[in-house]
Amino acid sequence: MSQPPRSPSRARPAPTLEEVAARAGVSRATASRVLRGQSNVSDEARQAVQAAAAEISYMPNKAARALVTGRSDSVAFLVDESEERMFTDPFFLGMLRSAQGAVAAAGLQLVFTVTSRREDHAQFLAYAGGGHVDGVLLLSLHGQDQLPQQLEALGVPTVLSGRPLSGDESLFYVDADNTGGAEMATRFLLATGRDVVATVAGPQDMCAGQDRLAGYRLALEASGRAYDEGLVAAGEFTSQGGHAAMTRILARRPDVQAVFAASDLAAIGAIRALEEHGRSVGRGADDVAVVGFDDIRDAAQQRPALTTIRQPIAELGATMSRRLLERLTGDEPPHRTVLPVELVERESA
Numbered sequence: 001m002s003q004p005p006r007s008p009s010r011a012r013p014a015p016t017l018e019e020v021a022a023r024a025g026v027s028r029a030t031a032s033r034v035l036r037g038q039s040n041v042s043d044e045a046r047q048a049v050q051a052a053a054a055e056i057s058y059m060p061n062k063a064a065r066a067l068v069t070g071r072s073d074s075v076a077f078l079v080d081e082s083e084e085r086m087f088t089d090p091f092f093l094g095m096l097r098s099a100q101g102a103v104a105a106a107g108l109q110l111v112f113t114v115t116s117r118r119e120d121h122a123q124f125l126a127y128a129g130g131g132h133v134d135g136v137l138l139l140s141l142h143g144q145d146q147l148p149q150q151l152e153a154l155g156v157p158t159v160l161s162g163r164p165l166s167g168d169e170s171l172f173y174v175d176a177d178n179t180g181g182a183e184m185a186t187r188f189l190l191a192t193g194r195d196v197v198a199t200v201a202g203p204q205d206m207c208a209g210q211d212r213l214a215g216y217r218l219a220l221e222a223s224g225r226a227y228d229e230g231l232v233a234a235g236e237f238t239s240q241g242g243h244a245a246m247t248r249i250l251a252r253r254p255d256v257q258a259v260f261a262a263s264d265l266a267a268i269g270a271i272r273a274l275e276e277h278g279r280s281v282g283r284g285a286d287d288v289a290v291v292g293f294d295d296i297r298d299a300a301q302q303r304p305a306l307t308t309i310r311q312p313i314a315e316l317g318a319t320m321s322r323r324l325l326e327r328l329t330g331d332e333p334p335h336r337t338v339l340p341v342e343l344v345e346r347e348s349a
Helices: 017-024 029-036 043-055 062-069 083-088 090-105 117-127 146-151 178-191 205-221 239-252 264-276 297-302 311-326
Strands: 072-078 107-115 135-139 158-161 172-176 197-201 230-236 258-261 289-294 306-311 337-338 341-343
Touching: 017 029, 017 043, 029 043, 043 158, 043 205, 062 239, 072 117, 072 341, 083 090, 090 107, 090 135, 090 178, 117 146, 135 146, 135 311, 146 158, 158 311, 172 311, 178 197, 178 205, 178 289, 178 306, 197 205, 197 239, 205 230, 230 239, 239 258, 239 264, 258 264, 264 289, 264 297, 289 297, 311 337
Parallel strands: 072 107, 072 135, 135 158, 158 172, 172 337, 197 230, 197 258, 258 289, 289 306
Antiparallel strands: 306 341
């Protein structure tokens, strides 16, 4: 005998705020205040609501909350580079890790985005302007790019990593002391008694590249030495960029005695080029001394271990996040925050 067809089983409706309030013995308004993290409730009520929510596996409806508050509870981590550069440069990964920690601690989500083309910018502006993120952490801005100004015009608070080359003083940014660090590195190399000091400079459409070249020049001029274009070659903040720039310098000045490279990855590439040209790197009298910038993990593992300028990568990401969170809560943080750097001496200089 055939059985009548079963009616499809229905999933249990998601627990509601009203159920939480009833189970905890408080009003709906009190339950809502507790679950939003507000402090104007008693400890007894807070504990009862939290216990009730856990018992019935209640999760706040963020979509409904967004309709009321106009907030997405999300922050974008936007890197204006290729995906290859993003995932091979430890600087970006360190910044992402620390930003994620700071944003998560505030109860928000971090949305990771890479834009390397103009059309990517347009798509992101539409996304951010549509209310999908409350603010933006923007890294690796190039040249006079107006992306931060466009985001601000859409009402999306933005904090930059690095000084904006546009000179727009209304923008908020967090940076390391790139000029001071480069000057420190170059002075250190000059103090070893080496007179022919070159620099593998970073890209000149970025603030870090410009500022680190400026610091190198300041140290030379302070020591009474002339700035020699033949000892300068710019390249990307990559091992390949450092290798290519060092090769160009050696073609012009094979007598180079020391090198300040504007990033650790560039320094590693420069060391490879020097060794290919029969030069040894280190502290010996006949060695070429090399100093990098960043203090990524590979700096200590390089052979010889790399002397470098340590910038506080984790603190940079966390500080950017704090500045953005301050803006989102209505505070007015400083527009400009510059963190100190330090020299880490190892075997390469």
